[in-house]
Amino acid sequence: ACAQFHRYIDWLLTVPLLMIEFYLILRAIGVASGGIFWRLLIGTLVMLIPGYMAEAGYLNITVGFVIGMAGWFYILYEIFLGEAGKAAEASASAAVKYAYNAMRWIVTVGWAIYPSLRAS
Numbered sequence: 001a002c003a004q005f006h007r008y009i010d011w012l013l014t015v016p017l018l019m020i021e022f023y024l025i026l027r028a029i030g031v032a033s034g035g036i037f038w039r040l041l042i043g044t045l046v047m048l049i050p051g052y053m054a055e056a057g058y059l060n061i062t063v064g065f066v067i068g069m070a071g072w073f074y075i076l077y078e079i080f081l082g083e084a085g086k087a088a089e090a091s092a093s094a095a096v097k098y099a100y101n102a103m104r105w106i107v108t109v110g111w112a113i114y115p116s117l118r119a120s
Contacts, residue, residue: 004052004055004056005056008048008051008052008055011048012048015044015047015048016041016044016045018103018107019040019041019043019044019075020037020040020041021103022036022040022079022084022100022103022104023036023037023040023084025088025092025096025099025100025103026084026087026088026092026100028096029091029092029093029096030091031087031088031090031091031092032084032087033083035083036078036082036083036084036087039074039078039082039083039084040075040078040079040084042074043071043072043074043075043078044071044075045071046067046068046070046071046074047068047069047071047072047074047075048068048071050063050064050065050067050068050071051064051065051068054068072111075107076104076107076108079103079104079107080104085104088100
């Protein structure tokens with residue numbers, strides 16, 4: 001129980017910071033709206049809070065998983081097809097596009113394989 005609590009404290013710090021990096025990259029080139037920041041932040045909270053509640057026994061584990069996955073898919077939508085993804089594609093230099101694409105694939109692949117790494 002203590003380990004899961006510490007894991008979620010870590011995630012509540014690091015995951016929003018990663019999402020803020022998407023916003024800051026786009027802000028640096030002048031194409032980020034405040035909406036991008038808030039959508040990414042809300043997506044992280046929707047992903048993390050139900051997961052913790054389910055692991056802690058406050059929420060049915062399947063319900064927590066489904067809500068958490070919805071948050072993750074919402075983040076993926078925003079960084080690939082939403083305002084953030086469109087802004088990066090339309091306005092970024094080649095170097096910024098490279099950094100942005102690397103980050104979004106880390107979020108996609110890294111977060112997809114993380115549960116299997118944790119189970120090992």
